[in-house]
């Protein structure tokens with residue numbers, strides 16, 4: 001995939017923005033997680049916790065020492081020895097009671113004989129409650145080979161506290177060990193998220209920029225073609241964004257250039273033909289009279305009685321008269337074409353103009369001499385209601401309209417020797433234009449001839465000059481309009497003149 005400069009820039013911009021924002025987010029996030037974690041889980045708290053466990057352990061050691069010493073002082077007491085040695089059980093019992101009195105951390109003392117028989121026992125049951133105290137039974141040898149069993153009590157609360165502190169410390173140590181793992185994990189998730197967001201943003205960026213650059217490239221290529229003189233270029237519309245707007249403006253511009261180029265070219269061509277017609281008319285007109293006079297002279301002055309020669313002279317004279325008349329008519333049409341004035345435009349109502357121009361038009365009078373007497377086609381008028389203000393040179397436009405109607409009548413009459421047929425003149429508004437249309441139900445015009453019919457001297461008629469439609473097109477172009485040749489719905493030809501409507505300047509909003 002080759003990337004254009006524009007695409008590379010967009011991708012660079014997206015990458016930069018994504019990297020900066022998401023990189024910042026990762027950094028902040030990671031720092032925040034680590035700090036939040038470290039406020040609760042850090043080395044100092046852990047050592048503090050472990051230190052408090054040591055305190056407990058020291059305490060337990062002290063308790064144990066104390067218990068040992070207590071057991072020692074009971075078992076190794078002189079009085080106990082004496083009582084045992086003398087076998088005085090009652091004295092031994094008193095000694096034990098005394099001992100319990102003296103040591104409030106002793107719950108029970110049992111003296112056993114070497115055979116295991118209980119010799120004496122003293123106890124304080126309230127000290128032996130396992131819910132309140134922890135009991136430690138210590139053995140000591142007695143003087144007669146038996147033994148002392150001293151149950152030493154310690155309040156149970158510190159043990160419980162120790163147990164809880166120990167559990168807490170273990171949990172805390174586990175958390176602390178996990179801190180690096182947790183922040184590392186968050187970082188990895190963040191980075192993965194960052195990367196996927198960048199990838200998605202890049203993909204979207206490439207797609208969007210590709211769409212834009214592709215269309216801009218099409219426009220650039222079209223512009224180049226216009227630069228090379230190809231004014232047929234139209235760029236297909238795609239979408240509704242600024243590029244589409246640009247495309248639309250470009251197409252309109254090319255169309256305008258093409259139309260005005262065509263108009264200028266046509267008017268130049270017509271200008272050249274007018275000059276040609278003027279000179280032709282001039283060159284033909286001058287010798288016509290001498291030719292006619294010379295032949296008339298010969299015809300008139302022959303006094304001989306050769307009947308065959310006289311007939312030949314009569315024929316020659318008649319032929320020359322007829323042909324000179326035709327040439328005079330041609331010369332007249334040529335010089336008229338050559339002297340075609342420039343249109344002087346004035347505001348008018350198209351509907352009124354058409355009605356006025358077509359009033360009293362007799363289609364029979366428009367038939368070519370060869371078809372004279374045939375039933376002429378009917379002429380219909382179709383003027384749309386509503387104002388159709390337009391700037392025209394009424395005289396010239398009327399001449400154009402006459403030419404179109406004459407052509408239509410002749411085409412219809414020619415194609416239908418039995419007579420009949422119809423010619424229609426229509427005027428209507430179409431958007432910002434007014435349209436003047438002449439159509440018929442005659443034979444129509446071949447699609448590949450529809451442009452050529454406007455060329456001067458293009459004709460299919462024996463008597464035609466081929467100037468009619470050239471004059472029509474020149475008049476229309478001088479009106480700032482356009483003319484096209486189409487197929488009429490009736491099947492014949494349709495000539496459609498499009499003129500810009502004369503929009504009054506005061507188009508103020510009533511609001």
Ligand SMILES: Nc1ncnc2c1ncn2[C@@H]1O[C@H](COP(=O)(O)OP(=O)(O)OP(=O)(O)O)[C@@H](O)[C@H]1O
Nearest residue numbers: 407408411444453459460464465466467468469493
């Ligand atoms: N309504 C029509 N139906 C069919 N063909 C037409 C029609 N109008 C014009 N044409 C064709 O276009 C040709 C050129 O017309 P144009 O008016 O320029 O010259 P012309 O009519 O032949 O000669 P002139 O106008 O001098 O009589 C005609 O010869 C004819 O072939």
Ligand SMILES: [Mg+2]
Nearest residue numbers: 403407468469
């Ligand atoms: Mg004509």
